[in-house]
Amino acid sequence: MVLGALEGEVMRVCWNAEHPVTVREVLDGLNKGRAQPLAYTTVMTVMSRLAEKDVLNRTTQGRSYAYSPAVPDEAALAVREVLRNHGDAAITHFAAEAVLDPGLRDRLRRLLEESP
Known part of the structure; x- marks a missing residue:
């Protein structure tokens, strides 16, 4: 999934936040x-759509919502999309093309397990 310009700006604010954020906080x-x-x-519309795309998590906070990233960064979002679209073939390709260090292999495994 390629984020649009405004979606990317919204996600950067969310990724830089240390807690779930409201629409007002992101707007500011x-x-x-x-x-x-x-x-x-x-x-509000952009954040709602990002939640529908499973890029943001949305929880009720009083009469509004609080949002937090569903993925830790843009790289993880890209990996998640590759895995969703190509699954096992992508993992096989990654493994065949490079000798993966244990840390990277573990991160790929976690991302695969987290991917719905």
Whole structure:
């Protein structure tokens, strides 16, 4: 999955946060230094769609939602998409093309296990 420009900006704010974030927190982060501020509803829609795509986790927080990344970074998102689309063939290719160090092999295994 390739993130759109605004989706990427939203995810960077979420990845840099140390706790689940609200739409308002992401909006405030995105609008810092921006000549043309984004609308709350625009950011809310993007975050809702990212949750529907399983890129963000969404939990109820009072009358609103709090969001946290479903993947630790953009590289993990790319690996997850390759695994979803190509599964075992991708793992076989990775293993055949490179001698994987144990840490990388373990990370790939965890990502595969986490992938729905």
